[in-house]
Amino acid sequence: MRIGGEGNLDDNAPMPLISRTLPAEADTLALGAELAPHLQPGLVIYLSGELGAGKTTLARGILRGLGYDGRVKSPSFALVEPYKLSRLYLYHFDFYRFTNPRELGEAGFREHFNPESVCLVEWPENAAGVVPAADVRIELKIAGAGRQVGLDADTEAGRRCLKHLKH
Numbered sequence: 001m002r003i004g005g006e007g008n009l010d011d012n013a014p015m016p017l018i019s020r021t022l023p024a025e026a027d028t029l030a031l032g033a034e035l036a037p038h039l040q041p042g043l044v045i046y047l048s049g050e051l052g053a054g055k056t057t058l059a060r061g062i063l064r065g066l067g068y069d070g071r072v073k074s075p076s077f078a079l080v081e082p083y084k085l086s087r088l089y090l091y092h093f094d095f096y097r098f099t100n101p102r103e104l105g106e107a108g109f110r111e112h113f114n115p116e117s118v119c120l121v122e123w124p125e126n127a128a129g130v131v132p133a134a135d136v137r138i139e140l141k142i143a144g145a146g147r148q149v150g151l152d153a154d155t156e157a158g159r160r161c162l163k164h165l166k167h
């Protein structure tokens with residue numbers, strides 16, 4: 001049984017491998033920066049949580065941590081925003097407005113999930129059955145003025161990534 005308090009993840013959900021409180025935006029960015037050095041090409045990372053939960057902020061933190069200084073746009077309209085970084089390719093997907101699987105062909109979608117690239121996926125639930133399975137699942141929740149985050153690994157590559165994080 002879990003001792004629940006305000007802002008905890010769903011009490012019926014299994015305990016994530018890592019669970020943290022992120023009191024302010026800077027903490028979401030810092031978590032991204034902490035993850036960045038441990039991202040290996042080929043990883044698929046799902047970013048889940050309601051609108052405003054901090055998914056794009058976390059993606060921004062990851063990109064900053066990988067040395068990207070430019071603007072990190074929300075890819076809502078384009079479905080995917082590509083980044084060529086010194087160490088790897090990163091594709092940031094957002095399926096919030098996604099309804100038609102045929103859009104994916106046009107977005108050159110499948111080729112992005114390859115062994116040379118890291119893929120960050122917002123709203124993976126909207127493209128279930130189309131998007132490849134996750135190595136790491138990150139779930140953000142609004143908790144008062146801050147956020148609660150749970151990180152979980154589904155594969156060995158995902159576990160190798162998360163084992164570097166402090167609990």
Ligand SMILES: Nc1ncnc2c1ncn2[C@@H]1O[C@H](COP(=O)(O)OP(=O)(O)O)[C@@H](O)[C@H]1O
Nearest residue numbers: 022024025028051052053054055056057146147
């Ligand atoms: N840990 C946090 N505490 C408080 N506000 C946060 C935190 N992380 C992100 N935010 C804020 O939440 C808002 C929505 O963030 P965003 O990343 O766009 O959400 P999403 O992509 O999940 O819709 C932004 O104004 C951002 O600054």
Ligand SMILES: [Mg+2]
Nearest residue numbers: 055056074122
């Ligand atoms: Mg977003």
